[in-house]
Amino acid sequence: GQQVMQIPQYQHVQEGEDFTTYCNSSTTLSNIQWYKQRPGGHPVFLIQLVKSGEVKKQKRLTFQFGEAKKNSSLHITATQTTDVGTYFCAGGTGNQFYFGTGTSLTVIP
Amino acid sequence: AAGVIQSPRHLIKEKRETATLKCYPIPRHDTVYWYQQGPGQDPQFLISFYEKMQSDKGSIPDRFSAQQFSDYHSELNMSSLELGDSALYFCASSMAGPPQETQYFGPGTRLLVL
Numbered sequence: 113g114q115q116v117m118q119i120p121q122y123q124h125v126q127e128g129e130d131f132t133t134y135c136n137s138s139t140t141l142s143n144i145q146w147y148k149q150r151p152g153g154h155p156v157f158l159i160q161l162v163k164s165g166e167v168k169k170q171k172r173l174t175f176q177f178g179e180a181k182k183n184s185s186l187h188i189t190a191t192q193t194t195d196v197g198t199y200f201c202a203g204g205t206g207n208q209f210y211f212g213t214g215t216s217l218t219v220i221p
Numbered sequence: 222a223a224g225v226i227q228s229p230r231h232l233i234k235e236k237r238e239t240a241t242l243k244c245y246p247i248p249r250h251d252t253v254y255w256y257q258q259g260p261g262q263d264p265q266f267l268i269s270f271y272e273k274m275q276s277d278k279g280s281i282p283d284r285f286s287a288q289q290f291s292d293y294h295s296e297l298n299m300s301s302l303e304l305g306d307s308a309l310y311f312c313a314s315s316m317a318g319p320p321q322e323t324q325y326f327g328p329g330t331r332l333l334v335l
Contacts, residue, residue: 145323154311154326155264200263202324209254209324211263 118201118212126220131191133215135184135201144177144184144203149214155200158186191219223247225314225327233333234302242297242330246314252276253295254324255287256311264311270295299332307334 115138125131135144143162147155159168161177161184168175174187184201196219201212226245234240246253252271256264257280266279270289281287284302289295299306309331313324 147326154329155313157323157325160323209266209269211256211266214263 116201116203116210116212118199118215120215121213122216122218124218124220125191127193128190131188131195131217133186133199133201133217135186135203135212137182137203137210140181141203142181144181144201146175146184146186147200147202147211148197149200150197153197155211188217191217193219193221195219225312225325227310227312227327227330229330230328231331231333233335235335236302236304238302238334240299240302240332242299242310242312242332244295244297244312244314244327246293246295246312247316247325250314250316250325251293252315253289253293254313254315255281255295255297256313258309258311258329260308267297302334304334307332 118133118135123131143160145160146158148158149155159175161175164181165179166177172189176185186199188195196217198214198216200214204210225247228243232240244253254269255267257267258264267281268278268287269276273289285299287297309329311326311329313326315324
């Protein structure tokens with residue numbers, strides 16, 4: 113079956129440092145979406161990437177979709193304590209939709 | 222802005238009991254997805270509905286069933302509950318059918334099976 117893996121599983125950074133999470137799928141995705149889930153909360157949509165090689169930015173967040181549409185990355189510049197949470201990528205083909213394993217980010221003030 | 226509503230927010234059941242979770246999508250959203258999220262795990266896709274018809278099935282156990290009604294709300298029915306069913310159950314809704322559009326998640330229903 114399709115698998116969407118993310119690395120690292122956990123990341124602790126000092127406030128102000130950069131952070132990157134990588135998402136890899138075993139199959140080509142039609143699109144990829146990124147979500148942030150705070151502890152005790154629900155996944156909140158961040159962005160959707162559709163085109164091969166697409167790069168999108170949201171303030172300090174940069175999202176990239178690989179050329180083969182099988183991988184993606186989320187990069188946060190100069191992390192802040194408000195960035196704490198688990199970041200999930202999610203994508204699929206057809207009608208199936210799979211979440212990645214998530215990267216839990218801790219920001220140390 | 223209106224969001225996805227789920228009820229109840231918390232539910233405690235005993236083994237072998239049944240439970241019904243409800244989801245009210247964002248107005249004008251016609252697609253509903255159900256997910257199960259265990260502690261420290263990623264959300265696992267269970268089932269989805271588009272225009273009141275089942276559109277896809279994921280890892281939903283045979284003990285569970287779901288449907289989408291004429292007003293687009295959806296219910297997840299869980300029978301013969303097991304301890305391992307304890308989890309957070311999310312409903313998400315989107316506009317237009319699959320392939321995937323942006324999914325907006327509800328706050329979740331936390332189910333505890335004793």
